[in-house]
Amino acid sequence: MPHFPEGFIWGTSTSSFQIEGAWDKGGKGPSIWDAFCRIPGRVHQGDTGEIACDHYHRYPEDIARMAEMGLKHYRFSISWPRIQPDGKGKPNPEGIRFYSELIDRLLAHGITPWVTLYHWDLPLALQMEDDGWLNPDIATYFRRYAEICFEAFGDRVKHWITLNEPWVVAILGYGQGTFAPGRISNREPYVVGHHLLRAHAEAVDCYRTQFQARQGGRIGITNNADWREPLTDSAEDKAAAERALEFFLGWFADPVYRGDYPAVMRERLGERLPTFSEAEKVKLTGSSDFFGLNHYTTSYAAQAQPGDDLYAGIYGNGGLSEDQAVKLSADPTWEKTSMGWTIVPWGCRKLLQWIDARYGRPEIIITENGCAFDDVVEDGAVHDQRRIDFARGYISACHEAIAAGVNLSGYFLWSFMDNFEWASGYSKRFGLHHVDFATGTRTPKDSAHWYARVIRENGW
Numbered sequence: 082m083p084h085f086p087e088g089f090i091w092g093t094s095t096s097s098f099q100i101e102g103a104w105d106k107g108g109k110g111p112s113i114w115d116a117f118c119r120i121p122g123r124v125h126q127g128d129t130g131e132i133a134c135d136h137y138h139r140y141p142e143d144i145a146r147m148a149e150m151g152l153k154h155y156r157f158s159i160s161w162p163r164i165q166p167d168g169k170g171k172p173n174p175e176g177i178r179f180y181s182e183l184i185d186r187l188l189a190h191g192i193t194p195w196v197t198l199y200h201w202d203l204p205l206a207l208q209m210e211d212d213g214w215l216n217p218d219i220a221t222y223f224r225r226y227a228e229i230c231f232e233a234f235g236d237r238v239k240h241w242i243t244l245n246e247p248w249v250v251a252i253l254g255y256g257q258g259t260f261a262p263g264r265i266s267n268r269e270p271y272v273v274g275h276h277l278l279r280a281h282a283e284a285v286d287c288y289r290t291q292f293q294a295r296q297g298g299r300i301g302i303t304n305n306a307d308w309r310e311p312l313t314d315s316a317e318d319k320a321a322a323e324r325a326l327e328f329f330l331g332w333f334a335d336p337v338y339r340g341d342y343p344a345v346m347r348e349r350l351g352e353r354l355p356t357f358s359e360a361e362k363v364k365l366t367g368s369s370d371f372f373g374l375n376h377y378t379t380s381y382a383a384q385a386q387p388g389d390d391l392y393a394g395i396y397g398n399g400g401l402s403e404d405q406a407v408k409l410s411a412d413p414t415w416e417k418t419s420m421g422w423t424i425v426p427w428g429c430r431k432l433l434q435w436i437d438a439r440y441g442r443p444e445i446i447i448t449e450n451g452c453a454f455d456d457v458v459e460d461g462a463v464h465d466q467r468r469i470d471f472a473r474g475y476i477s478a479c480h481e482a483i484a485a486g487v488n489l490s491g492y493f494l495w496s497f498m499d500n501f502e503w504a505s506g507y508s509k510r511f512g513l514h515h516v517d518f519a520t521g522t523r524t525p526k527d528s529a530h531w532y533a534r535v536i537r538e539n540g541w
């Protein structure tokens with residue numbers, strides 16, 4: 082493994098709904114994912130987050146495992162309905178206490194907390210009574226929720242992420258309907274995306290005006306993006322790949338770094354794409370102290386031709402492809418994970434370079450990268466060589482990007498342990514630790530030992 086610059090941040094990531102369980106304990110209100118899981122057919126085999134990894138009760142032992150690995154940075158999310166059961170009311174003291182103890186224990190083990198405020202588990206009441214992210218008022222509710230968190234935890238938390246992957250919330254939640262709240266529309270995703278961005282800007286404004294000077298932390302947003310490689314050298318395919326990236330990542334990163342949506346989205350979407358007021362543009366511009374990036378896979382992009390089935394691609398993750406007129410495909414020689422996602426490390430390097438160029442060399446932190454494979458436990462071990470190969474390939478690509486001048490300062494592997502993988506339930510395993518969901522037993526995989534060595538060999 083090549084040596085990384087001094088101070089490079091190595092971590093792992095999780096999220097509240099995926100690991101905590103205790104869905105109705107400690108005064109927590111239900112979230113849209115609690116409800117979504119109970120709709121027949123929405124989640125693989127009817128799996129729910131009722132217990133998940135039971136991290137809510139077992140966090141001391143999980144943190145001990147992190148310490149054993151020599152982990153120094155850990156990204157987790159706060160469940161909004163644990164803090165405000167209905168999304169608006171007074172803070173729930175038991176919820177505050179849970180995260181407070183989690184944070185204290187991490188710090189006591191020398192592990193720095195990186196906290197995401199929203200990783201998709203919206204309080205159900207906000208969905209039912211207020212139409213969730215479709216309602217412009219949600220920016221105000223989110224600001225208040227964020228304020229409660231800064232107030233309660235900001236003395237100890239110095240790394241904040243407002244939103245995890247707004248693209249997924251908008252496209253999978255309101256466009257394709259495969260994630261909560263399960264709506265299908267070609268208009269709503271752009272409205273939802275708009276209010277997610279407004280909410281992000283409000284939370285950042287709250288932090289910067291009320292807390293940042295005294296607490297001394299940093300705050301940013303995490304976006305997800307695949308790489309889009311032009312299928313051929315034709316000008317049309319090159320333009321298609323560029324357009325696909327702007328619809329994917331530019332949608333959420335342009336407003337934050339350049340004050341407005343990409344021109345190509347405006348041209349193609351017309352009135353379906355809402356507009357920001359001047360005051361909103363001001364709040365959005367520069368509203369991230371670092372560029373949080375979740376990256377998993379790559380596909381080819383080509384100019385769509387009449388009659389193309391745009392959703393017959395590799396895993397249908399192109400967004401609303403008809404709005405982009407982009408046809409995705411995969412090279413048959415590319416290996417795939419058990420999600421069906423292609424393994425293309427050089428796509429990671431190219432994406433990092435694209436971000437570097439488009440946004441003026443921002444500090445980038447990969448807040449998620451990883452892979453799912455079907456693991457086998459043999460004599461108390463999991464020999465997941467493919468996961469090691471995947472991580473080695475992508476981490477090497479990160480190193481190449483740094484060598485080429487990209488300002489990448491951290492890498493978080495998804496995930497610390499196997500967990501609830503959204504619509505796939507417990508059927509997909511991304512973790513460095515194997516979890517037996519019937520008994521709760523955790524078993525470190527070979528990849529956990531390997532990653533511990535990467536951290537150790539880089540010396541911090």
Ligand code: GAL
Binds near residue numbers: 375
């Ligand atoms: C991301 C998401 C994570 C995790 C991962 C693997 O999109 O933020 O929660 O599920 O994908 O699918």
